[in-house]
Amino acid sequence: MSTLKVNAITDAAGANGNAITLASDGTCTAKITNNLSNRNLIINGGMQVSQRSTSANAPSSGYATLDRWKFQINNGTITTSQGSTAYTDVPYKEGHRNYLRLLNQSGVGAASNQYIQTDYHIEAQDIANSGWDYVNSNSKITLSFWVRSSIAQKFQGFLMSQDGTSYIHPFEISNNGSNLTANTWTKVTKTFGGNGSLTINNDTGSGMRVSFTPIYGTQFTDNSISLTDWTAISGGTYCRDMTTTWSTTTNATFDITGVQLEVGSVATDFEHRSYGDELARCQRYCVDFPVSSQLGLGQVYSGSGWVQLPVALPVTMRTKPSVTKNGSYWFNSNVGNAGHSGDRTVTVENPSPGAHMYRLFVQAGSNAANAVTVWCQIHDAAGTYMRLEAEL
Amino acid sequence: MIITEAKYFKIPDSTQNGVTTSYPNSSITCKIDGVYWGVPIDLENTHYQEIKRQLDAGTLTVEAAD
Numbered sequence: 001m002s003t004l005k006v007n008a009i010t011d012a013a014g015a016n017g018n019a020i021t022l023a024s025d026g027t028c029t030a031k032i033t034n035n036l037s038n039r040n041l042i043i044n045g046g047m048q049v050s051q052r053s054t055s056a057n058a059p060s061s062g063y064a065t066l067d068r069w070k071f072q073i074n075n076g077t078i079t080t081s082q083g084s085t086a087y088t089d090v091p092y093k094e095g096h097r098n099y100l101r102l103l104n105q106s107g108v109g110a111a112s113n114q115y116i117q118t119d120y121h122i123e124a125q126d127i128a129n130s131g132w133d134y135v136n137s138n139s140k141i142t143l144s145f146w147v148r149s150s151i152a153q154k155f156q157g158f159l160m161s162q163d164g165t166s167y168i169h170p171f172e173i174s175n176n177g178s179n180l181t182a183n184t185w186t187k188v189t190k191t192f193g194g195n196g197s198l199t200i201n202n203d204t205g206s207g208m209r210v211s212f213t214p215i216y217g218t219q220f221t222d223n224s225i226s227l228t229d230w231t232a233i234s235g236g237t238y239c240r241d242m243t244t245t246w247s248t249t250t251n252a253t254f255d256i257t258g259v260q261l262e263v264g265s266v267a268t269d270f271e272h273r274s275y276g277d278e279l280a281r282c283q284r285y286c287v288d289f290p291v292s293s294q295l296g297l298g299q300v301y302s303g304s305g306w307v308q309l310p311v312a313l314p315v316t317m318r319t320k321p322s323v324t325k326n327g328s329y330w331f332n333s334n335v336g337n338a339g340h341s342g343d344r345t346v347t348v349e350n351p352s353p354g355a356h357m358y359r360l361f362v363q364a365g366s367n368a369a370n371a372v373t374v375w376c377q378i379h380d381a382a383g384t385y386m387r388l389e390a391e392l
Numbered sequence: 393m394i395i396t397e398a399k400y401f402k403i404p405d406s407t408q409n410g411v412t413t414s415y416p417n418s419s420i421t422c423k424i425d426g427v428y429w430g431v432p433i434d435l436e437n438t439h440y441q442e443i444k445r446q447l448d449a450g451t452l453t454v455e456a457a458d
Binding site: 059060061062204205301302305306318319320321322323324325326345346347348349350361389390391392 | 393394401403404405406407418419421424425427428429430431432434436437438439440
């Protein structure tokens with residue numbers, strides 16, 4: 001090994017000052033032009049935030065466990081969960097304590113119309129304002145992630161534009177072209193150029209989808225699809241043919257973590273964010289009010305049998321959210337010392353999307369006289385919640 | 393996405409200074425894959441996008457509000 005001892009590094013012309021200036025204390029000052037902060041376009045790529053649940057059966061289409069990670073399944077039972085890395089896992093040493101797991105609980109099979117995937121939808125304006133010149137093939141974005149499977153095989157994934165005509169850019173999830181080694185973490189890096197046909201709006205809709213697919217049946221695959229450019233979706237082809245071992249193996253697992261998508265042709269180190277920062281970003285799309293949450297004061301509305309209840313949000317949500325709830329007695333309303341719980345209907349009402357506060361309408365309890373002020377809370381029975389979702 | 397028991401919701405009429413105000417439909421309550429949802433009538437909301445898609449396709453009907 002040799003050591004280069006210099007005070008500065010400059011470009012060949014030398015007319016623009018030092019690119020790197022080294023100080024006598026071993027530190028340096030560098031003119032770095034990469035966007036170093038907020039460069040990861042993926043929220044919760046480290047799989048830290050799981051407001052809904054840490055383990056659940058994946059829905060046919062929707063969100064179940066880790067924030068921002070959507071599931072789509074045609075048939076069968078897939079359990080999704082937030083796993084914890086061990087010190088012996090390579091991602092652990094890079095600061096990843098969690099991963100997303102897909103467990104093929106039932107051996108879902110490999111029918112031609114089968115699909116199992118986890119998707120990340122990037123809000124369009126986050127891509128549009130990222131600095132990626134997405135219509136220019138020389139402008140690059142780079143996707144990097146850690147992946148582990150209990151089955152030694154290759155998998156497929158793809159980027160998919162969402163505005164205008166959808167274009168797709170498949171990629172292979174492999175160990176430099178070879179099968180992943182079973183039960184071994186592998187770092188995968190893929191770089192994508194822009195394409196003059198891509199459309200990405202500067203709005204709050206979905207602008208780009210990143211999909212990881214443990215299985216896509218032959219109805220959705222074609223080995224002739226390009227792995228090096230964008231292709232208009234035609235005939236329902238999304239990626240190349242896949243090995244079906246994972247999908248036909250009961251209890252096979254597929255794990256990912258450290259997902260980063262950044263502008264540029266190089267995968268930089270994963271951008272670690274604090275839990276609080278990551279949670280706040282997730283709450284633009286989902287705000288969970290867990291068991292026993294205190295919602296505050298509401299008022300019985302105009303003798304209608306409904307309580308109108310202002311709810312403050314931690315961040316501005318992407319758009320006017322849907323509301324869901326769980327529990328036979330999920331809503332508790334108190335007038336003085338008298339409390340009533342029940343499975344009440346609830347809706348979100350608000351004249352302007354993008355607000356920090358929404359007005360909920362909740363069916364009132366039997367003690368709700370007109371204009372009475374009531375104290376509202378989520379009931380304290382285990383598993384009870386109310387949730388606002390503005391997901392993509 | 394299986395949507396059932398869909399019903400419009402509108403804010404109940406209110407009366408102030410003797411004047412009654414009525415409101416249009418503002419949400420749809422329903423079950424999506426068996427789970428209750430209150431979905432605002434908002435084209436940016438992805439649940440509503442799916443409800444509208446099924447409505448337009450004629451595969452879903454929504455009961456009138458009370």
